[in-house]
Amino acid sequence: MDRLDAFKLIAAQAQRGELSFPTNVDATLKLQRALNNPELHADAAARLVQAEPLLAARTVAIANSVTYNRSGKAVTTVRAAVQLIGFRVLQALAAAVIVRQLDSKITDPKLRAKADQLWKHSAHVAALSQLIARRISKVDPETALFAGIVHEIGGFYLLSRASEFPGLLDGEPEEWIEYGESAIGRGVLAKLGVPAPVMEAIEAMWVGLRALPPETLGDTLMLADDLAPLDSPLHVRAGATTRQSAVTVDFVIGEGSLADILQEAKDEVASLTAALF
16 A cells, blocks of 8 residues: 555544544543543542553643742642642643553654654644743633644654554655645544634644734644744644744734743743653
8 A cells, every 4th residue: 555545544544533542542531531521629630640640740740840830849749730730731731641642552763753753842832832822822821732732643643553554654745744634633633522722723733824923823833833943753834934944933022022032931931841741
């Protein structure tokens, strides 16, 4: 089977909801649905998180990041971390665990390296999206964080299936964009129950048109993607600036500029990105 036929097959399966997930993903999806229950108490949420070691570690790490821990007092328990960051961030972290679980069965060194680079790229985009939302576009920062975490989920799913189709990642990046990215991405995002505003923002990213300064969640996500110091290993999205020119993107916002904001929040973004790693 050639790579285009493989893309089309995987995309058709994704659109029908026929997704091949590792078993631990199903368990985390159940946990994520439990966290979406508006009647869930913080103590009960903490117990659920403690049952998933990776999520527990990420929750405590995020709670100790500069973004969420302004006091500087160390958070050492899951319960305290859940109370500090809130359920919205916790749901984003559950999505981060799912993303990482998708590539848990990858053993090929080249695919493993691509998956690791894709996650580092996603973590940078998530941290930058949260900052841009809070300081510039004024969209919900927790939604922006979530969108940054899942914006490349179709790519993670592709990498998790790549060993089944030799040569799948050979050829031009444009073929993945045209035949796989959106079709596979929509299927996986639907399986995760991603909210409509996040779906719309990621769809806007696939189209590649944005406003500067950013106004919408889609604009926020695209600017964060441009500014991320590490590209996706699968492709550079349509309409993106080059890495060299991305660092020159600037505009005046209020009494400052994008460059000023990025410089002021450099440690904050680095702390949040590291917590997501």
